Every structure is written in C-alpha cells, then in structure tokens.
Amino acid sequence: MKMPNHAIxxxxxxRDGLQxxxxxxxxxxxxxxxxxxxxxxxxxxxxxxxxHPKWIxxxxxxxxxxxxxxxHSQVTYAALVPNKIGLKRxxxxxxxxxxxxxxxxxxxxxxxxxxxIAETLPVLESIVREAKxxxxxxxxxxxxxxxxxxxxxxxxxxxxxxxxxxFNMGIDELSLGDTIxxxxxxxVANILIRLRxxxxxxxxxxxxxxxxxxxxxxCLTALQLGFNTFDSSLGGLGGxxxxxxxxxxxxxxxxxxxxxxxxIATGINRKKLLQAxxxxxxxxxxxxxxxxxxxxxxxxxxx
Amino acid sequence: MKMPNHAIxxxxxxRDGLQxxxxxxxxxxxxxxxxxxxxxxxxxxxxxxxxHPKWIxxxxxxxxxxxxxxxHSQVTYAALVPNKIGLKRxxxxxxxxxxxxxxxxxxxxxxxxxxxIAETLPVLESIVREAKxxxxxxxxxxxxxxxxxxxxxxxxxxxxxxxxxxFNMGIDELSLGDTIxxxxxxxVANILIRLRxxxxxxxxxxxxxxxxxxxxxxCLTALQLGFNTFDSSLGGLGGxxxxxxxxxxxxxxxxxxxxxxxxIATGINRKKLLQAxxxxxxxxxxxxxxxxxxxxxxxxxxx
Numbered sequence: 001m002k003m004p005n006h007a008i009x010x011x012x013x014x015r016d017g018l019q020x021x022x023x024x025x026x027x028x029x030x031x032x033x034x035x036x037x038x039x040x041x042x043x044x045x046x047x048x049x050x051x052h053p054k055w056i057x058x059x060x061x062x063x064x065x066x067x068x069x070x071x072h073s074q075v076t077y078a079a080l081v082p083n084k085i086g087l088k089r090x091x092x093x094x095x096x097x098x099x100x101x102x103x104x105x106x107x108x109x110x111x112x113x114x115x116x117i118a119e120t121l122p123v124l125e126s127i128v129r130e131a132k133x134x135x136x137x138x139x140x141x142x143x144x145x146x147x148x149x150x151x152x153x154x155x156x157x158x159x160x161x162x163x164x165x166x167f168n169m170g171i172d173e174l175s176l177g178d179t180i181x182x183x184x185x186x187x188v189a190n191i192l193i194r195l196r197x198x199x200x201x202x203x204x205x206x207x208x209x210x211x212x213x214x215x216x217x218x219c220l221t222a223l224q225l226g227f228n229t230f231d232s233s234l235g236g237l238g239g240x241x242x243x244x245x246x247x248x249x250x251x252x253x254x255x256x257x258x259x260x261x262x263x264i265a266t267g268i269n270r271k272k273l274l275q276a277x278x279x280x281x282x283x284x285x286x287x288x289x290x291x292x293x294x295x296x297x298x299x300x301x302x303x
Numbered sequence: 304m305k306m307p308n309h310a311i312x313x314x315x316x317x318r319d320g321l322q323x324x325x326x327x328x329x330x331x332x333x334x335x336x337x338x339x340x341x342x343x344x345x346x347x348x349x350x351x352x353x354x355h356p357k358w359i360x361x362x363x364x365x366x367x368x369x370x371x372x373x374x375h376s377q378v379t380y381a382a383l384v385p386n387k388i389g390l391k392r393x394x395x396x397x398x399x400x401x402x403x404x405x406x407x408x409x410x411x412x413x414x415x416x417x418x419x420i421a422e423t424l425p426v427l428e429s430i431v432r433e434a435k436x437x438x439x440x441x442x443x444x445x446x447x448x449x450x451x452x453x454x455x456x457x458x459x460x461x462x463x464x465x466x467x468x469x470f471n472m473g474i475d476e477l478s479l480g481d482t483i484x485x486x487x488x489x490x491v492a493n494i495l496i497r498l499r500x501x502x503x504x505x506x507x508x509x510x511x512x513x514x515x516x517x518x519x520x521x522c523l524t525a526l527q528l529g530f531n532t533f534d535s536s537l538g539g540l541g542g543x544x545x546x547x548x549x550x551x552x553x554x555x556x557x558x559x560x561x562x563x564x565x566x567i568a569t570g571i572n573r574k575k576l577l578q579a580x581x582x583x584x585x586x587x588x589x590x591x592x593x594x595x596x597x598x599x600x601x602x603x604x605x606x
Contacts, residue, residue, distance in 0.1 A: 001488070001489055184561050184565050185523050186306070186564065186565035187564065187565075210594070212560050212561075212594050213516075213594035214519055214561050216519065216520040217520040220488050220520045221523070240601075240603070246598045251516070254515060254516035254517075257487075257515050257516070258487050261487030261489065261490065262487050262489035291513070295515075295543070298549045300543070
C-alpha cells in the first residue's frame with residue numbers, strides 16, 4: 001500500500017466547527033481552546049471568520065480571539081475573509097494567512113454568498129491581491145466539489161476551471177470541500193486524478209465531511225493518490241449544516257487515529273489532541289459527534 | 304481504481320446487533336424486522352444465536368424467531384451455534400447455515416467462551432462435522448483478528464494458523480472480526496495480503512466495527528485487494544460491546560451508500576433497506592448510531 005510518509009492536518013474547528021454550532025461560545029473559551037490546540041503539534045489552525053456578524057454571530061469576536069490567543073511560531077493562524085472589510089479586520093488581527101471562499105455550483109454560491117460565480121471571482125481576486133501585498137499567504141476554499149444540495153453532481157470540468165481561476169489569482173493552496181458529505185472514494189479518485197494533471201498536488205487540500213460515514217475512506221483514496229493535506233474539526237465539532245446534529249466535518253481525532261495507525265507522521269500528539277477535545281466538550285451543551293469522543297462519553301478510553 | 308464489480312453484504316443485525324442491545328425486543332418485532340430485511344434484496348441474514356439464554360437473554364427466542372419469519376428462497380438464514388445443544392436447536396429451527404465462533408487471542412477466547420483456544424478447536428470441529436452431515440453450510444467467525452481488548456495486537460501468524468484450522472474443519476466461509484474496532488487500512492492490507500496467499504479470498508468475509516470511524520476505509524482496502532464480502536448491522540444496531548453506546552458494527556446503510564456510489568452492485572434496494580431501518584428504530588428505545596439514521600433523526604433525508 002503506497003502512501004505518503006507524512007500528512008498535514010489543518011484544524012478548522014474554531015471556524016468551520018463553531019460557525020455551525022447553535023450556541024455562541026464565550027470568547028475566553030475559544031481563546032483557551034485555541035491555546036490548547038496550539039500545544040498539540042498542529043501546524044495550522046483556522047481560528048475564526050471575518051464574515052459580518054449578522055451572518056455568523058457565533059464568530060462575531062474574531063478580532064478579539066485573534067488578539068488574545070498565544071501564538072506559537074510553528075503554527076499558521078488563519079481566518080476566513082469574505083470581502084475587503086473582512087480583510088481589513090484580518091490585517092488588524094495580525095494573522096498569517098487568510099482564506100477566500102466560493103462554491104463550485106452556481107446555486108450554492110448564490111445562496112451562500114449572494115453573488116453569481118461570475119460576480120464572485122473579481123471580488124476574490126481583489127482580496128487575494130491585497131492580502132499578498134501585505135505578505136499574507138492565501139488559501140482558497142471551493143465548496144460543493146463533490147455534490148451540491150441544490151444541483152446534485154457538479155461537473156469535473158467546472159471544478160477544474162474554477163480551481164484554475166483561483167490559482168491564477170495567486171492562492172497558495174486550494175481546499176476542495178465535500179460540503180454536504182456525499183463523496184465516495186471512486187468519485188474522489190476520478191476528481192483528484194484530473195486535478196493532479198492540472199495542478200501540483202502539494203497545493204491541494206481535501207476538506208471532507210463525514211455525514212454519510214465515507215470521510216476516512218475518501219482520505220485514504222486521496223493518500224493513495226499522493227495527496228496528504230486534510231482539513232478537519234476536532235471532535236467533529238459543528239455537525240452538518242444541512243441536518244443539524246448529524247455528522248459534519250471529519251473529526252481531527254478520528255483522522256489522526258487512522259493516520260497514526262498507518263504510520264503516517266503528522267507531528268500531532270494524540271493524547272494532547274484528545275485533551276483539547278475534552279476541554280471544548282466541557283464548555284459545549286451537547287456531546288461532540290466524533291467516534292473518539294463518543295467512546296469517552298460512554299465511559300470508554302479511546303487511547 | 305480497481306474494484307470488484309459486485310459485493311455481498313451479510314446482515315448480522317438481528318444477531319450481533321440485538322445481542323449487544325440493553326433492551327430485549329419482543330419476538331414479533333424481531334420477526335417483522337427480519338421479514339422487512341428479507342424484502343430488501345439482502346442474500347444473507349443472521350437471524351439469532353443459539354447460545355444459552357443465561358449468557359444472551361436478548362436472543363432467548365431464537366427458535367421462535369426462526370419458526371415465524373417468512374423465508375425467501377434467495378435468502379440464506381443463519382444463526383450462531385456455540386455447542387451441540389445449540390446445533391440441535393438450530394436444526395429444529397430449519398436454518399440454511401450455522402456459524403461457529405472463536406477468538407484469535409487467547410485471553411478474549413477464554414473470557415468469551417470460557418475455554419482455551421486449544422480446548423475450543425475440537426468442540427467447533429465436532430459441531431462443523433455434524434452440521435455438514437445435516438447438509439448445512441457453516442461459517443466460522445474469528446474474533447479479535449485486528450486487536451484484542453486484553454492483549455493488544457494479535458500476531459498474523461496466529462490468525463493464519465487458526466484460519467487454517469477452521470478451514471480444515473470444513474467451514475465454507477471465514478469471517479474475520481475487528482471486534483473492538485481498532486483496525487486501520489494498512490493493517491488490513493498487511494493481514495489480507497497474507498491471507499490471500501493461503502486461502503481463496505472468495506471464502507473470506509470481513510466483519511469490521513466502526514468504533515473509531517475506520518470501518519469504511521477498511522472495507523475500501525479489502526475491496527482493492529479483491530475481497531468483496533462484508534458483515535454489517537443495519538443502522539449500526541448493537542453499538543460497541545466495550546463502550547456501550549459508541550459505534551460498534553459497521554452500519555449496513557452506510558456501507559451500502561459507499562458501495563452504490565462506487566458502482567459496486569449488491570442487489571440491495573437502498574430505499575427498502577432504510578425503511579427496514581426505520582421499522583426497527585420505531586421499536587427501539589434509543590437512536591440508531593449509523594450516519595444515515597442520524598440524518599433521518601435530525602430531520603434530513605439521506606436518500
């Protein structure tokens with residue numbers, strides 16, 4: 001079984017997880033959680049989003065979070081940025097990286113960003129240009145790559161074309177999202193083989209959701225094709241935006257278990273990671289959905 | 304991505320699922336559930352166990368269940384048999400197949416069967432011989448192949464030796480169990496590559512548990528190596544015997560979703576399967592843990 005010997009896990013829980021939680025966490029809890037995460041060996045933490053608080057009240061304190069966390073030199077701290085106002089705030093927050101985002105399907109893009117894809121591209125281009133001028137690295141998120149809740153399957157050609165547009169803007173990394181958790185390994189292989197022909201695979205991350213249980217099988221497929229960067233959310237925080245309470249983001253703890261078992265190095269300490277998960281569990285009203293946190297919740301020990 | 308073009312799913316929920324449920328279901332509910340399952344296109348249903356009711360009171364009505372279900376000619380109806388008394392009852396029940404069981408690790412075998420492995424083998428041999436004389440096919444379960452809750456890792460050589468002993472007895476199929484849900488794809492590949500050298504892979508089934516979220520990734524690995532028979536439990540019924548409430552048996556609905564998405568034929572109708580899952584959910588006191596049933600529970604539609 002040919003595999004990369006190391007993988008990079010990008011923790012998106014403080015952003016993608018918390019933005020899908022019904023409850024709004026206290027800023028101090030977010031800060032303490034991110035401080036825990038910084039101690040685990042993670043190299044990348046997406047700490048919040050500078051989307052207008054009207055849309056995501058859960059992350060209204062993005063600037064305060066960024067100013068109060070303890071920074072570790074080996075960690076890249078990032079946040080989502082939807083427009084120039086968001087970028088201005090991200091620059092005030094002194095982050096290492098920003099992320100821009102759009103969908104691969106027209107309807108999801110329209111519902112999520114309130115713009116057509118054609119209208120979105122120049123906005124993102126202008127954010128990317130300005131961010132690069134300020135010395136930030138930039139990540140691009142492309143959502144609904146593996147299926148759209150409104151349109152169903154998305155054409156691979158559309159994914160390639162939009163990926164090319166994003167790389168042309170100057171993004172450093174592209175994260176391909178299975179926003180509704182419908183991807184299967186064969187589909188993942190079909191898409192990644194095409195993408196690998198067009199772009200260096202080291203610049204591509206996979207952002208799988210575990211809504212139908214296939215996320216780790218999809219990661220395995222990506223690994224077998226040489227891709228080794230994955231987004232995940234500790235404890236599976238956030239759930240599914242389309243069926244609240246069902247599984248959403250792939251859980252960092254579940255992903256790390258599989259990678260460690262296969263001898264793929266990540267630099268992350270699993271014990272510390274599970275401690276960070278237990279910290280955030282302690283301030284949440286409902287149980288975290290990851291397999292590992294379920295074992296804890298039922299009195300077992302997943303270590 | 305090279306894959307078998309079809310797979311066989313063996314439904315073990317009425318046995319392996321129900322035996323791990325805290326509550327005891329009414330016989331009529333079991334019968335009605337199995338009748339639903341027989342309508343889905345499944346070719347194999349393990350309906351109960353003839354283990355002494357003292358040990359598994361949940362399945363004390365095995366004979367009554369067997370006598371009351373409607374048999375479909377294309378379905379193999381099977382049950383677990385621990386000894387000659389169990390076999391006698393299984394013969395009265397007019398089943399198509401029986402299963403014998405043991406563990407690959409000494410400590411788990413001792414705790415589960417109250418015999419050493421050396422003491423277990425002749426007992427199984429004698430059951431297999433008698434079952435074959437009565438024209439039944441026989442399945443052998445080997446548990447803790449991928450890890451033991453008491454001993455940790457189990458040597459591959461031990462797995463090969465015991466598999467050989469079971470095939471020498473005359474079993475028709477060997478089901479390899481990841482009893483505590485610790486297996487990872489690399490380990491699965493290592494073990495299956497060895498097994499494939501020793502035995503025809505069409506005679507080997509994989510019985511994965513999803514306790515740490517790796518079950519579908521493990522199935523994918525097995526498929527890539529040409530193995531195409533999997534045990535699973537509808538809705539993930541049964542949970543984990545070592546952390547009640549955490550995930551246990553791989554869920555049939557989750558497995559079918561992945562196989563269908565990859566174009567691997569099973570003969571099972573997913574809509575009917577989810578209806579059968581909703582039936583059993585309706586008579587259970589707690590929510591079923593599969594990803595698909597969680598989507599239903601939260602108001603989504605996994606179809």
